[in-house]
Amino acid sequence: MTPHSPRHNALTENEYKPQRQTGFGCHQIDLYTPNMSSLYLDHFGLKRPPFQITPDPDFFFSGGRRGDILSALLHVATHDEGITTMVAEVGSGKTLLSRLMIGKLPADVCAVYLANPFFSRDEIIEAISRDLGLTGLVASMEGKLAALQHELLRRHASGQRVLLVIDEAHTMPIESLEEVRLLSNIETGQHKLVNIMLFGQPELDDLLAEPKLRQLRDRVIHRFDLARLHADEIGAYIDHRLRAAGWTSARLFSPQALAQLVKVSDGRARRINLLSDKALLAAYAQGKESVDEHHVISAARELPTVRPGAAGNVQQPWANPVWQIAAASLAAAGLYGLFLWASLPIPGGGTAASTAEKMQPASSPTLHFDTSLTLGPRRAN
Numbered sequence: 424m425t426p427h428s429p430r431h432n433a434l435t436e437n438e439y440k441p442q443r444q445t446g447f448g449c450h451q452i453d454l455y456t457p458n459m460s461s462l463y464l465d466h467f468g469l470k471r472p473p474f475q476i477t478p479d480p481d482f483f484f485s486g487g488r489r490g491d492i493l494s495a496l497l498h499v500a501t502h503d504e505g506i507t508t509m510v511a512e513v514g515s516g517k518t519l520l521s522r523l524m525i526g527k528l529p530a531d532v533c534a535v536y537l538a539n540p541f542f543s544r545d546e547i548i549e550a551i552s553r554d555l556g557l558t559g560l561v562a563s564m565e566g567k568l569a570a571l572q573h574e575l576l577r578r579h580a581s582g583q584r585v586l587l588v589i590d591e592a593h594t595m596p597i598e599s600l601e602e603v604r605l606l607s608n609i610e611t612g613q614h615k616l617v618n619i620m621l622f623g624q625p626e627l628d629d630l631l632a633e634p635k636l637r638q639l640r641d642r643v644i645h646r647f648d649l650a651r652l653h654a655d656e657i658g659a660y661i662d663h664r665l666r667a668a669g670w671t672s673a674r675l676f677s678p679q680a681l682a683q684l685v686k687v688s689d690g691r692a693r694r695i696n697l698l699s700d701k702a703l704l705a706a707y708a709q710g711k712e713s714v715d716e717h718h719v720i721s722a723a724r725e726l727p728t729v730r731p732g733a734a735g736n737v738q739q740p741w742a743n744p745v746w747q748i749a750a751a752s753l754a755a756a757g758l759y760g761l762f763l764w765a766s767l768p769i770p771g772g773g774t775a776a777s778t779a780e781k782m783q784p785a786s787s788p789t790l791h792f793d794t795s796l797t798l799g800p801r802r803a804n
């Protein structure tokens with residue numbers, strides 16, 4: 424693939440437009456929030472920041488069925504036709520999976536990735552057309568649709584599949600979702616010209632349950648659930664990320680620290696990263712060689728969300744002695760403002776639920792590989 428191929432454009436053009444991502448903050452924080460790891464890298468002998476909250480493929484953890492789900496998504500993207508949904512809580516790894524999948528697609532699948540689903544009907548068609556390389560679009564919706572259809576037919580004739588991937592789809596206006604359904608209708612008689620994947624938080628299910636969207640709901644051929652990480656998976660996840668960051672020794676987090684992380688992380692990767700980063704910073708601020716339970720407790724206080732069983736017991740960062748020490752280090756490094764900024768609430772950090780969601784057993788007749796761990800039937804309407 425050349426740097427100017429449509430697929431490349433599709434990814435880069437939409438990914439880095441934070442100014443257009445108004446109305447929800449996940450992506451802005453995903454892509455632009457640094458963490459404090461640079462302060463403790465040398466102290467712990469790490470080569471790279473281990474717990475950044477950017478969707479970095481180098482750190483991909485395939486446990487917790489993530490690897491299987493990635494394979495299943497790739498299979499669907501290359502074989503099936505229709506609409507697929509991927510539903511998971513905020514910070515579970517949807518965006519990372521969608522980007523990894525796109526990065527692994529064969530050359531005959533052209534992916535159009537929309538990071539900003541807050542598009543209107545017109546904007547969706549425009550964004551897709553632009554990402555497919557169409558220029559000089561006419562003003563009328565009919566004209567735009569005709570040009571897009573022509574391009575889709577051309578690509579189909581040359582043996583190319585077009586995959587539309589929409590992230591944060593739970594925030595889409597109903598009219599735009601309806602436009603997506605109309606797109607999924609375009610076909611040659613034998614084949615759909617656009618396959619669609621909607622990635623979103625559990626509210627996506629509620630949205631699709633709207634009576635107005637029953638036709639769209641009816642076209643969903645697969646629904647994936649991305650479960651929270653279980654206790655043992657959280658330990659493996661942390662170990663995996665530390666090793667990817669250059670950690671070579673036996674143990675950096677004590678068993679008690681890990682047990683505490685399990686309690687306060689809600690099994691969501693982004694929250695685990697934030698907590699682990701802050702716990703490492705707390706250990707560093709105390710000059711410790713490893714992370715212990717109280718470092719994780721301090722880290723959890725640092726996140727202004729209510730911890731399980733501790734309703735209302737949210738402590739401000741500056742009231743915590745460990746963070747006063749850390750803040751002093753940061754101020755010395757000229758980074759205190761950044762520290763406060765990085766301590767802002769994580770988006771959507773809700774109540775913790777220790778019971779992990781389970782994958783549904785496979786029942787889709789359209790799949791011919793072992794999906795028992797990864798694919799479920801679409802939810803009953």
Ligand SMILES: Nc1ncnc2c1ncn2[C@@H]1O[C@H](COP(=O)(O)OP(=O)(O)O)[C@@H](O)[C@H]1O
Pocket residue numbers: 449453475476477478479482483484485489511512513514515516517518519520692693696
């Ligand atoms: N399977 C994974 N392996 C490694 N890191 C992950 C994984 N899933 C999530 N993460 C980390 O958690 C962060 C949040 O994941 P993201 O894909 O943005 O979640 P979502 O889109 O569900 O809100 C990612 O940027 C990444 O740092």
Ligand SMILES: [Mg+2]
Pocket residue numbers: 449517518519590591
């Ligand atoms: Mg996301």
